[in-house]
Amino acid sequence: MTDHTTPLRGEAARTASSPPAEAPRFVAAVPHWLRVSLARRLMLGLAVALLASAALLVVLALAIGRDSLRRQHEAAAQRVAHLFEASLQNAMLKRDLDGMAGILASLGQSSGVTQARLLAPNGAVRFASQPQAVGTNAWSQIDGLCLHAGCAAPPPRLQWRPLPQGEQLQIAYPIHNQPRCAQCHGVASAHPVNGVLLVDFEPLPALNPVSAPGLMLVGAGLATLALFATIMGLTLRRQVTEPLARLATTTDRLAAGALDARLGQGAHGPDELGRVADGFDHMADRVQTMVGDLAEQHRFLQTLIDAIPDPVLVIGPDFRIRLANSAYTALVGQQPQAVIGQCCHRASRGLDEPCPSTLLHCPVAEMRARPQRLRSMMSVRRADGSAVEVDIEAAPLITRDGETLVVEVMRPLDRAVRFSQEQRLSTIGLLANGVAHEIHNPLASIRLALQASLRGLRAGDMGREELTDYLQLVDREIDRCVATTQRLLQMSQAPGQTLQPVAVATAVDDVLALLGEECRSRGVQVQVVIDPPGARVLADEAELRQVLVNLIHNALHAMAGGGGIDITGRPTPAPDGDAPRMGYELSVRDTGRGIAADEQSLIFLPFFSRRADGQRGTGLGLAICKAAVERFGGRITVRSEPGAGACFTLHLQTPPEPGDTAHGEDRA
Structure with a gap:
């Protein structure tokens, strides 16, 4: 036969194939949907527990109902057998064989009975509600009953046999020998049982859950469980999931930086969740205090290093700047927020990669190999593109976590030269006392010599030799002053290049x-x-x-x-x-x-x-x-x-x- 089916093309084919593709995504999203909510997991667990309980309840109810029905059938079978036992014994005493056959036929036609047979102790069928069964041997169905001499009179035996139509109840009811029966059957000690009444009842139909009684039972169980689930769900929501949701929301706010986030007095109580809420608020108070203390310590530390006149950097092993003082930001011409967290080679030299170790003596690279104090010189580039040479003193700082930080103190060389010159000029100022003595005494001697020379010249009594001595004294003292000033000039000169x-x-x-x-x-x-x-x-x-x-x-x-x-x-x-x-x-x-x-x-x-x-x-x-x-x-x-x-x-x-x-x- 030829297949005339046309293949799907274009949009129709994509539409037909989309549901299988959507299904895996939906299935994959379900675990995430459950993971993000404790309430969903609790409700899912409760629903599974309720369904399992309902199924177990139905199974138990059916089992209990079936067992009860079987017990009722067994009790009715014993009553029927006991009733017909009296009729059979009466017919036996009268030797009314037709009456016995009628009794068996009547029993076989009773409601709920399939057939009735009266067996001799050797298993031979003497009478039966179905004539074709007379003369057959049914020993296999009474095997196990003790019917011979020496046995105590056995009780009736109830036996359930599985059939395609359902379970069938069969009762083997021994008819005990009595003294009045000894004429035909002998004494009871030799023949304890006259025969066995074997009755087969109609098969018991299997209980169907979808039948009216089963549905009623299932409905009642499910209604009970649904009421239980509703009460439990409301209780869990009010007592567990809602407090946990408030706790999760407050935790998220605290983690996002809202340090004043608290559950509040309304969320507290004497139970376990109330103690958790109290502990959370207490923990949040301590976190807020600790964060405030850390911020205050950070401000103090920043103020402390800002008070240092030299540029200071604290650099991590990843070359990123952890701390920088105002002297450094002023040196490079950048704002503090633009420096912190930036790589040192980027902030100080404008490089995207660390400084080449073959060209520069990088303190951070050196500290990795040998954590010890060192000194280096480097050119630092300012924001305007100009460069300044700095002398760097670096020292390692090992944290509690074992991380090695590098503390760098920079001294611009132009400022070092200025300090040197200022120190030199300051020293000259300190020499003022000695300089004043070295110049004052010669000047005083010069003044005395000149005054004496003037007096002698005015009086006209000073000779040439005495005047020459005074002039030579003046010349020597002037040399002393000149030498002192030359010494001061040599002290105040800026250092030469050679x-x-x-x-x-x-x-x-x-x-x-x-x-x-x-x-x-x-x-x-x-x-x-x-x-x-x-x-x-x-x-x-x-x-x-x-x-x-x-x-x-x-x-x-x-x-x-x-x-x-x-x-x-x-x-x-x-x-x-x-x-x-x-x-x-x-x-x-x-x-x-x-x-x-x-x-x-x-x-x-x-x-x-x-x-x-x-x-x-x-x-x-x-x-x-x-x-x-x-x-x-x-x-x-x-x-x-x-x-x-x-x-x-x-x-x-x-x-x-x-x-x-x-x-x-x-x-x-």
Whole structure:
């Protein structure tokens, strides 16, 4: 047969195929629909429990009804058998065989009876409601009944047999031998049973749930369960799901940042959910307090680092800025909110990738390998595109979680130069007393000499030789004033770009000439030993004098009650072991209070001040000394014991010998 069905095409085909595609999406959405709501899961669980209970109730009801019906059939069968037993015994006594046949025929025609048979003890059918059954043997249906001599009289046996039409009840009712029956059947001890009445009843029809009684039973059960489900649903909704929904809503508000979200007194009660609500509100109060404390601590921390004049950054291992002070935002010309959370290479250098480790000494990259303090120099780009060179001091900060943060303190080099110049000018101001003495005394001598010369010239009694002596005195004192002003000019000059050979003895003498009056006023004796007397070092003239002024000033501050200062210089072998090249050590030793051991590593840090006289210093003097000496290519060290004074030593380089060009380059 030919198939004339036309295949679906176009929109019709898509329409026909869409339901199977929609079904999986719907099925997949059901678990999510249930997961997002506790009330739905509870109602689903309750519905499943009710359906299972209803099914179990129906099964139990049917089972109980069937068992009750079977018991009723069994009781009726026994009554019928007992009724016909009397009639049979009467017919047996009369030997009325036709009457017995009639009794069996009448029993077989009774309502609910299929057939009735009277069996001999050996199983032979003697009488039957169905004539064709007479003469057959039905021993198999009474097997198990004890009918022979020596057995007690057996009770009636009820047996249910399965048939296609249903279960059929069969009763095997033994007719016991009685003394009056002994004439025909013998004594009861030898023949306890005269025969067995075997009655088959009509099959019991199976109970049908959809029948009227079954439907009534199922309907009553379902109505009861529905009432139970309604009461339970309302109770769960009022006592469980609604309080939990309020708790979930309040939790979402709290998580979204509404720290004042609370369940309120109306949601509290003496039960378990009420205690949960009390605990939630108490927890929310603590969270709000803790968040407020954290915010206040963050504000204090931000205010604290904003008070630091140097730019400060706290950077995470992912190169992102965690904290930045106002000095840093002012340095790069950006707003704080634009800096926090941004990568340091983006904020400081305008780069999309971390700084190349082969070109720059990146503190964050270095801390990953070795978490220790380090120093680096870098160019920072401002928002306007200009660049500024900064000196970076970095240190690791390990959090409680084991995360290593990097704290960077930046010092713009232009400001360092300005500080150095300001410190130099400040030192010149401190020298005012000594300068005034060095200039005032010569001026006073000049004035006396001029006044004496004028008096002699007016009186006309001054000779040529005496006038010459006065003029020579004036000339010498003017030289002293000029030398003092030259020393001040050398101190106030900005550092040069090129290192030059500087005479050590001359620099020391010039500084002591300016500080001589202060030393005398403080009762401090100064001893100077420069070996050799014409020793020279590579340095900047003004900066070396500045370093000596700072060291001698610190020594004077440490000896409020007087003491002594020893200034010594001696050549030393070059640190690199280069035999032809020598180094030079210039030491300033005092007999003051000394420096504590735990402070010796801090005294060269900027803004660290522990003056022995108790006055508040700027904390820049020794930092500038260290920076200047390192610019000379040298270093400065300190040895001190509390109460035994301190000794600062400058380890400097000497100028190259004529013809030695390996070390004659300029230093910027």
